[in-house]
Amino acid sequence: MCVPLKALLVSLKTPSHCTKKLDQTLAQTIITGLIYTNKAWNTILRAYSKTNKPIQTLIIYNHFIQSNSIYPDNYTYPVIISASARLHCVPKGKETHARVVKVGVDSDLYVQNALIYFYGFTGLLRDARQVFDTMCGRDVTSWNTIIGCYGGKTSLRTEMMILFRGMVCEGVRADRITMVILLTVCGQSRGLEFGRVIHGYIVKMGMEYELNVENALLDFYIEMGRIHMAREIFDGMAEKDIVLWNSIIHGYVKEKRPEEALELLVYMENELVQPDETTIVSLLTACSSLSNLKCGRHIHRIVLRNNIKQDLFVQTALINMYFKCGGLEDAMIIFFKMKHKDVFTWTTTIEGLARSGFETKALKLFNQMEKQGTRPNEATFVSTLTACRQAGLVDDGCRLFKRMIEVYEIQPSIEHFTSLVELLSKAGLLHQAEEFISVIVPQERLIAYKTLLSACMSYSEINLGLKIADKLLHLGSLSNEVYVLLSNFYAEAGLWYKVEETRKAMKEFNMRKQTGVSYIELPSSRKLP
DNA sequence: CTAGGGTTAG
Numbered sequence: 001m002c003v004p005l006k007a008l009l010v011s012l013k014t015p016s017h018c019t020k021k022l023d024q025t026l027a028q029t030i031i032t033g034l035i036y037t038n039k040a041w042n043t044i045l046r047a048y049s050k051t052n053k054p055i056q057t058l059i060i061y062n063h064f065i066q067s068n069s070i071y072p073d074n075y076t077y078p079v080i081i082s083a084s085a086r087l088h089c090v091p092k093g094k095e096t097h098a099r100v101v102k103v104g105v106d107s108d109l110y111v112q113n114a115l116i117y118f119y120g121f122t123g124l125l126r127d128a129r130q131v132f133d134t135m136c137g138r139d140v141t142s143w144n145t146i147i148g149c150y151g152g153k154t155s156l157r158t159e160m161m162i163l164f165r166g167m168v169c170e171g172v173r174a175d176r177i178t179m180v181i182l183l184t185v186c187g188q189s190r191g192l193e194f195g196r197v198i199h200g201y202i203v204k205m206g207m208e209y210e211l212n213v214e215n216a217l218l219d220f221y222i223e224m225g226r227i228h229m230a231r232e233i234f235d236g237m238a239e240k241d242i243v244l245w246n247s248i249i250h251g252y253v254k255e256k257r258p259e260e261a262l263e264l265l266v267y268m269e270n271e272l273v274q275p276d277e278t279t280i281v282s283l284l285t286a287c288s289s290l291s292n293l294k295c296g297r298h299i300h301r302i303v304l305r306n307n308i309k310q311d312l313f314v315q316t317a318l319i320n321m322y323f324k325c326g327g328l329e330d331a332m333i334i335f336f337k338m339k340h341k342d343v344f345t346w347t348t349t350i351e352g353l354a355r356s357g358f359e360t361k362a363l364k365l366f367n368q369m370e371k372q373g374t375r376p377n378e379a380t381f382v383s384t385l386t387a388c389r390q391a392g393l394v395d396d397g398c399r400l401f402k403r404m405i406e407v408y409e410i411q412p413s414i415e416h417f418t419s420l421v422e423l424l425s426k427a428g429l430l431h432q433a434e435e436f437i438s439v440i441v442p443q444e445r446l447i448a449y450k451t452l453l454s455a456c457m458s459y460s461e462i463n464l465g466l467k468i469a470d471k472l473l474h475l476g477s478l479s480n481e482v483y484v485l486l487s488n489f490y491a492e493a494g495l496w497y498k499v500e501e502t503r504k505a506m507k508e509f510n511m512r513k514q515t516g517v518s519y520i521e522l523p524s525s526r527k528l529p
Numbered sequence: 530c531t532a533g534g535g536t537t538a539g
Binding site: 073108147177180216244276312313320382 | 530534537539
């Protein structure tokens with residue numbers, strides 16, 4: 001291998017911060033015609049495909065096929081096919097498929113596996129299946145790839161299960177990657193039973209205590225809400241890596257058991273395991289849900305002390321934590337210091353400001369966000385509508401609602417509708433509010449009806465109120481609280497016989513009007529870090 | 530020399 005090429009490969013292995021330089025070196029190498037074997041071309045292509053730059057891979061490939069008297073071979077095509085897949089470039093993949101047939105390497109195992117991946121990844125499941133079904137000598141990668149295809153967007157779990165059985169029947173030994181793929185899909189598609197079958201297989205094949213497999217298993221049980229099972233697996237692991245720690249901590253946060261998540265930090269420190277960015281994000285979320293500022297600051301100090309990289313995730317989680325714990329100024333300091341913000345950063349801050357009573361400021365931030373070119377998403381609009389609702393900004397609320405649908409083509413969710421109904425109701429625009437309720441799917445109308453009925457009471461709109469009360473009663477299986485609201489409304493309207501009826505109905509549901517109780521959180525006596 | 534999987538924020 002010539003010297004410039006070697007230098008190139010060295011620079012390819014270095015992190016991506018010097019890509020510009022790298023591309024120049026490469027261009028020069030290509031122009032000066034120093035790559036004169038297809039093996040060398042393949043080496044470059046492989047290195048490039050690993051840097052997650054499929055477009056570059058294809059550009060280099062174009063140079064390759066233009067060069068005289070050296071040709072791509074069976075080592076080249078898998079890289080090209082995989083790059084086409086990652087680019088979602090169907091024509092390029094199909095073209096390459098045609099080419100491999102033409103040059104006669106279409107029966108190469110690696111080429112075929114790459115083709116399965118390409119078709120599966122681009123959603124052409126039938127084509128993927130055809131390659132898979134017609135090939136002979138399938139190996140474990142072929143099986144993993146086709147199984148992975150079925151676990152994609154469509155998540156055809158039954159199909160996947162049949163394939164897995166087929167694999168076992170053919171005597172192909174599933175490996176740890178098979179297990180990870182299957183468990184991930186089971187977790188995402190709520191396939192508890194199938195996941196348990198996989199767990200059994202793992203034990204039978206002696207794949208327990210393999211970190212990757214056990215981590216996938218742990219995630220699976222966490223996804224299924226089986227934190228106890230996840231903990232059992234966690235405790236049983238002799239060697240724990242950071243991912244395993246992160247998963248179990250995230251599990252407790254997800255299960256709304258933040259104290260236990262924070263407790264794990266202590267164990268982690270005892271075992272001299274350093275938390276990383278992911279750990280920090282989960283721990284900050286735990287502090288947020290506890291509204292424990294002291295604890296949040298402690299985590300922040302860990303970030304500073306351990307030189308943990310303050311990436312977008314960490315910074316956004318910090319902002320969120322400070323808002324939820326009442327550290328508004330700290331939240332804003334971090335926000336303003338950030339050079340690069342994404343939609344999550346903006347949304348967290350907009351929501352935080354809205355919840356802290358700075359609704360106008362929140363809306364200003366939304367405008368800034370749009371000006372800056374960040375596309376708001378569903379959650380961003382939940383936050384902005386919350387701001388409008390709280391401050392009674394009817395015009396802004398309606399404008400934003402319209403903008404969400406017309407400019408950003410976001411389908412309004414129940415939350416958006418409910419917010420808007422509340423905004424209109426509180427402003428006394430009761431009939432408009434009613435119109436919006438009719439767009440909500442019937443089974444989700446409860447909150448909106450409640451809001452509107454309360455508004456009817458405060459605006460003494462008895463006729464509309466009666467209509468809404470009727471609709472509420474038709475929903476059936478109402479809670480205690482709703483019955484109280486109804487009877488209060490009837491009392492307000494002076495319809496005492498209706499009050500009586502409501503109380504009777506309430507009794508029938510075996511409920512009693514409860515004394516008003518509210519709960520406040522006392523500082524935890526438990527020792528937290 | 531080539532193909533396939535995985536944790537975190539609103």
